[in-house]
Amino acid sequence: MNALQTFSNLLQQTAFVSMTWGNILMIFVAFIFLYLAIAKGFEPLLLVPIAFGMLLVNIYPDIMLEPEKSISGTGGLLWYFFHLDEWSILPSLIFMGVGAQTDFSPLIANPITFLLGAAAQFGIYSAYFMAIFMGFNGAAAAAISIIGGADGPTSIFLCNKLGQTSLLGPIAVAAYSYMSLVPIIQPPIMKALTTEEERKVKMPTLRPVSKLERILFPIVVTVVVCVLLPTTAPLVGMLMLGNLFKECGVVKQLTETASNAMMYIVVIMLGTSVGGATSAEAFLNVDTLKIVALGLIAFAFGTAAGVVIGKLMYVLSGKKINPLIGSAGVSAVPMAARVSQKVAAETDPTNFLLMQAMGPNVAGVIGTAVAAGTFMAVYGVK
Template identity: 65%
Template sequence: MFELIKQFWAGTGFANLFTLTQLELFGFNVNLPGNLIMICIACTFLYLAIKKGYEPYLLIPIAFGMLLVNLPLAGLMDHPVGDQNGGLLYYLYQGTNLGIYPPLIFLCIGAGTDFGPLIANPRSLLLGAAAQFGIFFTFLGAIILNTSGIVDFSGAEAASIAIIGGADGPTALYLTSKLAPHLLGPIAIAAYSYMALVPIIQPPIMKALTTEEERKVKMQQLRPVSKTEKILFPIVVSIFTILLLPSSAALIGMLMLGNLFKESGVVPKLTETASNSLLYIVTIALGITVGAKANAVAFLNTKTLMILFLGLAAFSVGTATGILFGKIMYKTSGGKINPLIGAAGVSAVPMAARVVQKEGQKYNPSNFLLMHAMGPNVAGVIGSAVAAGLLLMFFS
C-alpha cells in the first residue's frame, strides 16, 4: 500500500514542482525551481490582466498558456514521438509556428479599421513611418550588444527583438516565428506587455518633448472621405506595397483584404465575422500557444532580460521619434499640427490614439485629437508590417 502511494506521489506534478532547473544568467549557471518561478510570473500577469485591466483579451490567454506549460508533467507542449500523439498545445501552436495566426489577426484588424483619417490627411503617413525608427534603433542596439560580447544575438534574433518597437503584437509574432521561433515566448510577452502599458509609458515622453503651447494646439476638422477613396485605398496599397516588398504580402495582404470587406459594403457578414468571432477565436489560439512557449529554460535567461530592456527602448524611441517628427510638422505647418499625434505613430491601435486624445484634453479641454491621431496610428500598422517585410527579406 505504501509503495502504491509512493508511486502515485512520484507521478504527480506536486512531487516535481520544486525540481531545480539549470539556467544561464549573465554567464553563470544557476539552479532554480524554474517551473515554480514561471507559475508565479504567470499568476502575476493574470492579476494585471484581470485586476488592472491590462490588455485582458491577450494577456489572459498568454498568461494561462504560460501557467499550463509550466505545470510539471502536463505534457501539453510535448512533441509527437512515433505513434504517440503530441500535446494539445503543440498542435495548436502550429498555427503560430507556420505563420498562420498573425496574418489572420491582421485580416480581422483590417475589417475593424477605418483608414479614413489617414486618407484625409496623407501627411500622417510620415508620422507612422517616423515612429518605426524605434525598430531600427533597437536592431542596432542588439547588434552592438552582440559585438561587445554582452549577449550573443544573431542578426535574425536582433531583427525579431527590434520589431517590438512597432508596438504591433501580431507583426512581432509573425516575424519571430519566421526568424527566431525559440524567442517567441519572451518577445511576445515583451510586445504585449508594452502595448498594455501604453498609457503609462507614453505620457511622460510626450510631456518631456513638447511645450505646453504645442500641446494646446487645436487641429482643424478632417475633410470627408468618399466611399470610392476608401474602396480604392486597400487595393492600391496592396498592389504598391507588395510589388515593392513582396515579403510583406502575408501581413499587408490580409490587412487590406479585411479592410476591403469593410469598405465595400457588400459583404457585411464577412466583415462582422472577421471583426468579431474570428478575431476572438484566433486571439485565444494565438495567445495560449504563445504563452506555452514561455517555459523556464526559454524565459529565465540573460537573453530574455535583454529582450525586455531592448523592447522598452524600442517602444520609447519609437514614441519619441514620432513626437519629434510631429514637432517638425508643427513648425512647417505654421502651428496647425499638434505634435502629440506623432506619439500615435506606434501601431498600438487604438490605445496610442486614445492616449493622445487624453493628453491633449488635459491642456485644452476643447481639443479633440482622436481622429487626427488615428491617421498616424493606422499608418503605424502599415509601417510595422513593411518594416517586418524588410527585415524578413534580409534575414530569412
C-alpha cells in the same frame, strides 16, 4: 499494493515532483499578468490567454510536448496552436480581423500622417543595431527589434520567418506586454518632449472621405507595398483584405465573421500558444532579459521619434499640428491613439485628438509590416 505505495504513486503524478523554482517564478509572473488584465484592464483580450498559457505550461510542461517525444505520438494541445503561429497562419488571420475592424479614413483624409507612422519605426531600427552590439546575430537582432512597433502578430510573424523560434516566447511576451502598457510607458515621454502650448493645439476636423476612396485604399496599398516587398503579402494582404470586406459593403457576413467570431477564436489560440512558449527553461535566461530591455528601448525610441517629427510638423504647419499625435505612430491600435487623446485632454479637457491620432496609428501598422518585410528582404527570406 499498500496504501503508502498508492499514495506515493499518486504523488509522483502531481506537478509538485517536477516543478522547479523557475516554474514557480513564471507562475508568479502569470498571476501579475492576470492582475494587470483583470484588475487594471490592460489589453485583457491578449493578456488573459497569454497569462493562462504561461500558467499551464509551467504546471504541466507536456501541454507543449512535441509529437516525436510523446509515447502516443501525439503532441500537447498548445504545441498544435504554436505550430499555427510558426506557419504564420494565426498572425495573418489576426491582421485580417484588425483590418475588418479598422477605419482608415483618418489616414486617407490626412495622408501626411503617414510620415508620423514611418517616424515611429525609428525605434525598430535603433534596437536592431543595439541588439547586434549586445551580441545577437543579424536575424535575431531583427526579430527582437520589431518589438519596437508594439505589434504582437508582426513580431511573431517575423520571428518565425527569420528562423528564430527559440526566441519566440520572450519576443512575443515582450511585444504584447508593451502593447498593454502603452498607457503607462508613453505619457511621460510625450510630456517630456512637448510644451504645454504644443499639447493644447486643437487640430481641425478631418474632411469627409468618400466610399470610393475607402474602397480603393486597401487595393492600392496592397499593390504598392506587396510589389515592392512581396514577403509582406501575408500581413499587409490580409490586413487590407479585412478592410476591403468592411468598406465594400457587399460582404457584411464576411466582415462580421472576420472582425468578431474568427478574430476572437484566433486570439484565444495565439494568446495561449504564446504563453505556452514561456516555460521556465526557455524563458529564464540572460537573453530574455536583453530582449525585454531592448524591446522597451525600441518602444520608447519609437514613441520619442514620432513626437519629435510631430514637433517638426507643428512648426512647419504654422502650429496647426499637435505633436502628441506622433506618439500614436506605433502599431498599438487603437490604444496609442487613445493615449494621445488622454494626454491632450489632461492639458485641455476640450481638446479632442482621437480621430487625428488614428491616422498615424493605422499608418504605424502598415509601417511595422513594411519594416518586417525589409528585414526579410535583407536576410533573403521569401
